[in-house]
Amino acid sequence: xxxxxxxxxxxxxxxxxxxxxxxxxxxxxxxxxxxxxxxxxxxxxxxxxxxxxxxxxxxxxxxxxxxxxxxxxxxxxxxxxxxxxxxxxxxxxxxxxxxxxxxxxxxxxxxx
Amino acid sequence: xxxxxxxxxxxxxxxxxxxxxxxxxxxxxxxxxxxxxxxxxxxxxxxxxxxxxxxxxxxxxxxxxxxxxxxxxxxxxxxxxxxxxxxxxxxxxxxxxxxxxxxxxxxxxxxx
Numbered sequence: 001x002x003x004x005x006x007x008x009x010x011x012x013x014x015x016x017x018x019x020x021x022x023x024x025x026x027x028x029x030x031x032x033x034x035x036x037x038x039x040x041x042x043x044x045x046x047x048x049x050x051x052x053x054x055x056x057x058x059x060x061x062x063x064x065x066x067x068x069x070x071x072x073x074x075x076x077x078x079x080x081x082x083x084x085x086x087x088x089x090x091x092x093x094x095x096x097x098x099x100x101x102x103x104x105x106x107x108x109x110x111x112x
Numbered sequence: 113x114x115x116x117x118x119x120x121x122x123x124x125x126x127x128x129x130x131x132x133x134x135x136x137x138x139x140x141x142x143x144x145x146x147x148x149x150x151x152x153x154x155x156x157x158x159x160x161x162x163x164x165x166x167x168x169x170x171x172x173x174x175x176x177x178x179x180x181x182x183x184x185x186x187x188x189x190x191x192x193x194x195x196x197x198x199x200x201x202x203x204x205x206x207x208x209x210x211x212x213x214x215x216x217x218x219x220x221x222x223x224x
Contacts, residue, residue, distance in 0.1 A: 016167050023156045023163070024176070030153045031180065032187055034146055035198055039191035041142045044135045051135070055128050064136070068143065075144055079151035085208055086147055092204055096197055 038093070045097045049104040059101035065094060150205070157209045161216040171213035177206060 012020070052059060069087050076086035124132070164171060181199050188198035 012167055012169060016163060020160065020163055023160050026156045027153060027160075028180070028183070030149050030156070031184055031202070034149050034153075035184055035187045035193060036191050037142050037146050037149070038198075038201070039188070039193040041139055041146075042193060044138045044142070048132065048135050048139075051128060051132055055124055057124060068140070071140070072143055072147055075147045076151070079148050081147060081151040081154060086150075089150070089204070090143070092201070 041093070042097070042100070045100065046104070049097075049101040052101060053105045059098050059105055068094075153205070154209070154212070157212065158216070161209075161213040164213060165217045171210050171217055180206075 049059070051057070069090055072086045072090050073083040076083045161171070163169070181202055184198045184202050185195040188195045
């Protein structure tokens with residue numbers, strides 16, 4: 001996908017536009033990978049939601065979440081990603097998952 | 113990592129605990145992949161930030177962002193991920209990137 005001729009880069013010199021386009025292609029590839037990983041993640045959490053609903057387990061699990069956050073902060077630090085950002089991102093995703101679980105528990109599966 | 117004996121699943125029957133542990137291991141693997149993809153993404157956006165700062169391009173680029181959002185919504189739909197969630201997530205990540213770019217433009221590189 002050609003993203004080099006759109007937006008603010010249109011007025012920059014050709015070498016800068018080419019470099020910006022190269023970086024944006026990598027960003028777009030990474031975003032596609034992340035979207036597909038998250039689609040797979042929600043398939044897993046949907047299954048968790050059904051399991052929890054079937055066995056009357058609560059949608060949220062604070063000890064699991066604390067464990068996930070601590071682990072992700074360690075992984076982020078090793079990958080030189082801001083651990084605070086990784087934690088905010090996980091909380092953002094978990095909030096969405098809990099909304100799904102609550103809907104499953106209420107009998108309305110958001111994926112169906 | 114054994115996550116089957118912690119939290120709410122401790123009281124559930126062993127088959128349920130095992131299934132929950134299996135799903136959580138997949139979720140943890142996916143989260144590690146996402147953290148590493150995002151670490152790589154921020155390496156790209158840091159380079160974009162330096163390029164923009166060096167050539168006096170503004171940190172935000174609304175036409176690029178509109179293009180990214182439309183593309184990610186299409187990818188999300190194909191992957192059966194909620195497009196509204198994909199859009200919210202991208203906005204969340206872009207907000208962080210713009211904060212980084214502003215800091216780079218101000219002369220303080222958040223990665224250094």
